[in-house]
Amino acid sequence: MSETSLHPRVEQALELYGMDRSEEALALLDRRLAEAPDDHEAWTARARCLTSLDRPAEGLDAADQALMLEPEFADGHFMRGFALRRMNRLPEAELSQREAIRLAPERWGPRAQRAEMLIFVGTKEEALQEAQEAVRLGPDVVDTWHTMYKVARFNSRSDLVDESLRQLLRIDPTDQLAVATVTHREVRKPGTSAARAADLYAGALAAAPGSEWLRSDLDKAVYRMLRGTRWLALxxxxxxxxxxxxxxxxxxxKELPVHLGTRLWALALMAVVWGFGAWRRYRRLRTGVQLAVFALVRRSFWPRVVLGQATWATLCALLLVALPWTERTVPQVLFWLALVPNLLSITHDRDKVR
Incomplete structure (x- = not known):
């Protein structure tokens, strides 16, 4: 903002905007502009709120109004560029941010915005140079390191990508981008099991609970675990x-019925398979993963199908060894009834949870 003090209503509106209450902030700014239509600070704040509410065309009009009143107002050019970017008018947006940099070279915001747009309307070198300058001006601001992360990936600079992640976690250990990216790297390591992946995603969600990206990946890992139970059943x-x-x-x-001792031994082996293959592993998972299992089964169709198929195959296996069959027709029917439904879906239900 400019060096002059803000009107109390504009200050209050910006506080509401910072609390993600843009509608309330907008109403307050409208009241301020009704009594003082020449307040360029209020117009700029209005542009900020409208753009955040996904109304960039109106935000652009508000920024233009602010610049009509104060052509050399850096924040006005910044918000004009921000609105233009949301409208995908990148060349114009880049020019507005360049003007904001000329008027306020000490601010990191216009440089960060311009760096991200130069990925599309400039060169790799220009984008990286502007991102580095934004980081220099705002070394403890997550937005500048978000920009550096994007530009570094565009430039295939793995060293700067890693540095961006380290700095983001230093500034904000709950940063969704950093937490999710670091977790994905860990999960993608060779040999990572579905249970281990679910545990990692649950731990990441505890640090960044608002990440829908992590929540979706946790669901996928849990679904992989549930699909694994079907192999135990088979x-x-x-x-x-x-x-x-x-x-x-x-x-x-073999002569039927099979000896009771043999059948009891088979039941014991089946209990070992489920005890070590599923129950013991499940009990060792963190609470977040256990809750995710129940939540996914309750709300999604395919996890229920997979779990139902595993249960049905196990039940048929129990019937085969628990009852003293004297002929093979019914056991053969039970075997095929358990096997066929699993075989029909096991090859094409891999990605049913997205």
């Missing part, structure tokens, strides 16, 4: 089929 089904000798080969078919 393993139990195969164990049961072998125990009962559902499909005898050659002339050495």
């Amino acid at each position: 393993l139990c089904l195969v164990m049961a089929a072998v125990t009962v000798d559902v499909f005898p080969t050659g002339g050495g078919a």
Whole structure:
């Protein structure tokens, strides 16, 4: 803002804007402009609020009104460029930010905005130079490091990308971009299991609870875990089929019913499979992941399908070994009833949770 003091209503409106209450701020500014239509600070604040409310054309009109009253007002040029950028008029927006830099070279905001636009309307070198200058002027501001991160990625400068992430986490350990990016890097390491990925995403969400990106990735990791239970169920089904000798080969078919001790041993092995393959792993997950499992199953269709298929296959396996079958027709039917539904969906339901 300019060196002159702001009217109290404009100050209050900017405070409301900072609290994401742009509608209330806009109403306050309209009252101020009704009594003082020549207040260029109020017009600029109005441009800020309108642009944040996804009304950039009106925001541009407000910024133009401010510049008609005060042509050398740096914030007016800044907001004009900001509104033009939202309207995808990048060459004009870049010129407005350049004018704001001329009038207020010590401010990081116009430089950060211009650096991001130079990615599209300038050169890599220009964008990087402007981003570095923005960081120099605002070394403890997350916005400048967000800009540096974007420009560094555009320039394929992994060293500056890493530095941007370090600085973002230093300034704000809950920064969504930094937390999500660092977590994704950890998850993408070879050998990371679905349970480990879910645990990492849950930990990241605890640090940045507002990140929809992380929440979506947590859902995907949990879904991968649920799909894994289906393989445990199929393993139990195969164990049961072998125990009962559902499909005898050659002339050495087992005599039915299978001995009780053999069937009890198979049940014990199935309990071990589920105990170590699912239950023990689930109990060791952080509470956030456990809650995510229940939440995803409640609200999404395919996780319920996957869990239902695993439950059905396990139930059929239990019936195969728990009952003393004297003939093989029914056990064979149970086997196919458990196996076929899983095989029909297991190859194409990988990405059903997005």
